Amino acid sequence: MSFIHVLDENTANKIAAGEVVERPSSIVKELVENSIDAQSKNIEIEIAEGGIGFIRITDDGIGMSSEDAQLAILRHATSKISAAEDLATITSLGFRGEALPSIAAVSKFSLTTRLHENQSLATYVEVVGGINTDIREAGGSVGTSIVVKDLFFNTPVRKKFLKTPSTESSHIHDILTKIALANPNIAFKLINNNRLVLSTPGNNQLQDTLTNIYGQKIAPDLLPVHYENTIDNIKISGYLSKPTLLKSSRQWQTVIVNARVINSRSIAKALDNAYHSLLPKSGYPLAVLNVSVPTDTIDVNVHPQKSEVKFSDEQKIFRAVYKAVIEVLSAPHAPDQLAATVEFKPNPSSYSHSASNPYTNNDYKKPSYNAVSVPIVSSWQETPLPLNVVRDTLEKEEMMSFDTPAPNVISRIIEDSQFTLYPLGQVDDCFIISKGPDGLYIIDQHAAHERILYDKMSQHTERIPSQQLLVPLFLDFDTTEINIISEYHDTFYKLGFTLELAGPNTMRLSELPSDIPLSETEASIRQILEYIQNMHEPNPQELRHHCLQIASCRAAIKAGETLNMRQMQALIGELCNTHLPYTCPHGRPAMIRFTPKDLYKMFKRT
Amino acid sequence: MKISCTKEQLNHAVQTVQKALATKTPMPILTGIYLSAFEDKLELQATNYEIGISCIIEATIEEPGTVVISGRYFQELVRKLPGEIIEISSSAEDRTIQITSNQAQFNLLSLPAEEFPVLKKPTSDTVINVKDNILRELIKKTVFACSTDESRPIFTGGLLEINQHEVNMVATNTHRLAIKKDHLGHNTDSIKMIIPAKILNELARIMISDVPMDVTIYCQKNQVSFAFDNIYIISRLIEGQFPDYNKVIPPSFATTITIDTHAFMDAVERVSLLARDGDYNIIKLAFKNDCVIITSNNPDIGKACETVTTTVQGNEVEIAFNAKYVTDILKNISSEQLIFSLNTPLSPASIKPIDDETYNYIITPVRTN
Structure with a gap:
């Protein structure tokens, strides 16, 4: 008798599920990626009990025929590739055909799908713990809806490893945030315990997606990234926050490579290095970087949850990201672009999940859990674009045109900035108060001068x-x-x-x-x-960063020195002229702006 | 203890030993000067365990004994006392020392004399006698080249090497090296030791006799003593192996230049005025057509250029140096002309006086991009 025997399929699926399905958020990720691959325009995710008890993903994608729906729940059944060679040129998010059978193996799974046209009825498939219990025709909208209930009901050990429902739901929130940022053309909605906690407009504007997720307040602190390296065929786009907007962890950094959200140590490192002297010791800038590289230069099949990819030349990617970020940070800027904005919130850095959403109090139509039917798709509507977002977008476009490095344009900005910012006086021999065409500016004279000197000195090294x-x-x-x-x-x-x-x-x-x-x-x-x-x-x-930091700090004018108007004007002019004007080399802000709106608000005139 | 002595002698002795006083130490006794009165003599001692200096002067002893006085105050007040004669007496009961001169009287608290680590008169099997003018010359011509960076301690001292009748001193900070040789006139034992630059400087400061006199060097395992006149200095040695300096000296040169020392030094100092910025004090020398063109360029300040006529034998060379390393040696060359020998822009060069084969200075160039 042999000791070794081939495992039955159900057991194999459960083992595979251990790799793919780690926690509810991995289910959400796999299913949402399927929806994205199915060309959906709207994806709605509904969860309860942190996704352990209930997850429903509903999309309006192409759907599946009855035969496909039955095949889809089999292992290694996929429409996305047909041979191993396809992996090299893969553009879809999924490719292994493991997600559905793995999820179905450890939960009570049901699927309702309807093809776009020429089929009047939808297909309903039910699988409980990997055993197909029901296949029938049913009513349903176009697209696919998947319900996953009682996760890990048949693998109690796994279930023990899950955290509290609120932790699990925050994982889902995080993963969905990143996927939403990677797909600004798709409208996402996340409903947690009958409350809408996340929604994106799906209008293909990354900035709108960002402000919908992180709140309107960040809009003025965003800088657009546009980088293209035609030799290596690397393109980078997205948004970075000014160094004045800092987060406590990398949670707010989203790296997307060829539409896939990934974790990459080298790209994170490139970001850190590029911000280098602009940041205080602890803190991470907000970033959404959309890197697109030729599909044959990456291997996506290295991680069971596909959260990492392998680059054929990691150095190249590093350099490209570094350059892209440096370009944005060192571009010439008008004063309003580099000043930190005033925060009225007591704790500006806490964009908690619910606080970020303006729709929290809306009474959203409560869908009942037991109903298999899809929530009414027509109820999804685009969020109207707030006026100031439009204005900011226009401003950004204006600035983007400056990014072309034509020398006359740069000199124009320098002249402009000198002319447009009028110092009004000095407060406490430390802060320069000045008037710009679009608000009031307060400049820390020491921080500003320190930055100017640091940049000068580092050029000499x-x-x-x-x-x-x-x-x-x-x-x-x-x-x-x-x-x-x-x-x-x-x-x-x-x-x-x-x-x-x-x-x-x-x-x-x-x-x-x-x-x-x-x-x-x-x-x-x-x-x-x-x-x-x-x-x-x-x-x-x-x-020599550290030495330069000390040297520039020593040589800079100190707080407490009285400056005359000419000196103040010169200082402001030079600050606008330096490469990295946002903060002093230690990472403190050099300039703060109050817009007229802020001022009106302070005097309760709005 | 009760003694009296002349102010002049006492002041000289105090100034001699005070360099060995400890300034920052957890042991207060080391901040004191030890006075010991015996047989018509007064001995003063100070030590900080790195260096110890003793100086003996004549005095009238009424009552022998030993005391330790706070060095800082003793040194200042001896200099300022009004009279020619100073009387010092101590009282055992209240642990005070009374210092009187003319109408001035001081009562200083004494430190416990029994705690003072009294220096022992040096004795050793290896005893070498060197004339003080030779020793002084060796030190003055080389010790400036020592390193101040404690990371490689052996370079913070000068190597004293005595081999039969030859005596050499070598000092380097690894970027430049100074070597001076001399003859003893008599055969002695061979020794090799690295003496801290601080002690060498102190020694050169104290050896100020007009007539050449003998300095007796006592060599022990990890310390060295110099005894001369009424003074002896004990110092610890720097442990370690001094690298073979002969390897550093290039065996031959492709270009040899003869320059007027003063004209060259003045020009280098003028040109380096603009280069003296932070740590990069770079001057460039271009040797061609029997002249040297010295230039410096500081983008923040400006440029300087000066030409000095020379005689150039061999290839034309353009080379860059740290100006300080050049002026350091020029200040120590007493002959009217010097010989500058070079190979390539990236290999060490040599500077030496035209009439003195015993003195040599090796300097490394800098590479500028």
Whole structure:
């Protein structure tokens, strides 16, 4: 008798489900991605008990025929690829044909689907714990509706691992937020316990999607990204927040590669590096980056939940993202673009799930859980575009035209900014109050000057001479480090270090930058190694960021110095002229703007 | 203890030993000067465990004994006392020291003398005698090249090397190296030790006799003592292996330049005025057509350029240096002309006086992009 035997399909499905279905949010992700692949325009997600008790996904996509619906719940049944070679050029989100059978194996699953035309009746399929219990014709709207109930009812161990319903529902909220940002052309709705908690307009405007999700307040702090590298065929679009709008975690960073929401360490790192001197120690900018690369340069089939992809050249992606972000942050700006806006909310950073939604109190038509029928699709309507969003969009477009690096345009801005911002006076010998055409500006003189000096100084660090050593320094490294050093020999040489192999784990240093003291040498080299390991070739100013920070802080005019009008004017002019004008090198804001609207509001005139 | 001595002698002794006073120390006793009166002599000592200095002067002893006085106050008040003669007496009961001179009288609290780590008169098997003018010259010509960076301690001192009748001193901060050689005139034991630059500077400051006199060097395992006149200095040595400096000196040069020392130094100092910004004090030297063109360029301030006539033998070279490393050596060259020897823009160069084969200075160039 043999000990080894082939598992029956039901068991195999349950095991596979462990990979794909980790928690309710993974079900939502898989099913919503199916809906997106089915070319839906509206997707509604309804959950109860954090998705453990009830999930319903309803779309208006192409639907399935009766035969397809029965096939879909079988393992490795998919319409998205037909051969392994298709994986290289895959454009749909799903491809493995595992989601439906895996979900159906661990829940009470039912599916109602109707093809777009020429079929009057919908198909209803019911599967309980992987066993097909009912297939019949039923009434239903065009598209597909899937109901998942009692998740993990037959795998109690798994169920134990689930968190509280509120945690699970926040996971669903997070994942849906990112998917919605990746698909601004689709209107999403998330209903949690009969309350509408998320809705996007689906008008193909990413900015509207963003403001619908994160609230109107962020609109003035967003900067559009447009980057194209024709050589490598990499395109990056999306939005970044100004460094004045910071979040406490990476939760607010969404990376989309070829329409797929993924986690990528290298892209996150590229963002961090690009914001580098603009951020205080803790804090992450808000970002939605839509990266599009040729499909044959990525492998999407590396993670069971497809939350990671593999790039054929990760360095290239890193550089592209870094460049895209730097371009946006260092573009010339009119003063209103770089000032932080005033926040009236007591706690501006807490865009909690319910607070972000303006529709919380609307009484939404309560759908009953037991009814299999789809909620009335016609009740979905586009949210009307708020007026200020339109205005901001127009402003953005205006600014985007400045992004073309024509020198005369840049000089125009500089002139403009000098002419448009009139200093009115100084308060407490620290803040410059000035008037612009569109509001009141308050400038921290120290922070502003610090930023100007930092940018000037860091430009000079380009040409640092290196000094030879008469007596070489021997440094010990491990094998990986030695390999990196040999591979990036030129990078080190350009930074002023000459390193040669002197033993199995020893490098001989015969030249070092003349401003780095011998005692700091090893630390500097290790820092460069760290940068390189994070897939980023450092430039001299990054190495000296800290020194420059201190030097610029010391040299800058201090709070408490009285300035005359001319000095103030010059300071403001120069600030608008620097590369990264948002914050001081330590990450504090340099300028705050009060729009006339804000002022009216403060005096209760609205 | 009860003594009297002249103010001049006492002041000289206090100024000699005060360099060894500890300033920041958890042991208050090290901030004091130890006075010991015996047989018509007064010995002053100070030590901070790195360096110890002792100086003996003549005094009239009425009552022998030992006391320790706060160094900081003793040093200042001795200088300011009004009279020619100073009387010092201590009372055992209330632990005070009375210092009188003319009408001025001070009562200083004493530190517990029994706690003071008294310096022992040096004794050693290896004893070498060197004339103080030779030693002073060795130190002055080299010690400026020492490193101040504590990360590689061996370079914070000068290497004293005595081999039969030859005596060499070498100092480097790894970017430049100064070497001075001399002869003893007699054969002695061979020694090799790295002495902290601070002690060498102190030694050169104290050895101020007009007539050459013998300095006796006592070598012990990890410390060295210099005894001369009525003074002896004990210092710890820097442990470690000084690299072979002969490897650093290029065996041959492709270009040899003879320049007037003063004209060259003045020009370098003028040109480097504009280069002196932060840590990069870079000047460029272009040697061609029997002249050297010295330039500096600071984009924030401006440019400087000066030409000095020279005689150039060999290839034309353009090379960049840290101006400080150049002026440091020029200040120490006393001959009217010097020899500047070079190979390539990226290999070390040598500067030495035209008439002194025993003095050499190796300097590394900088690479600018």
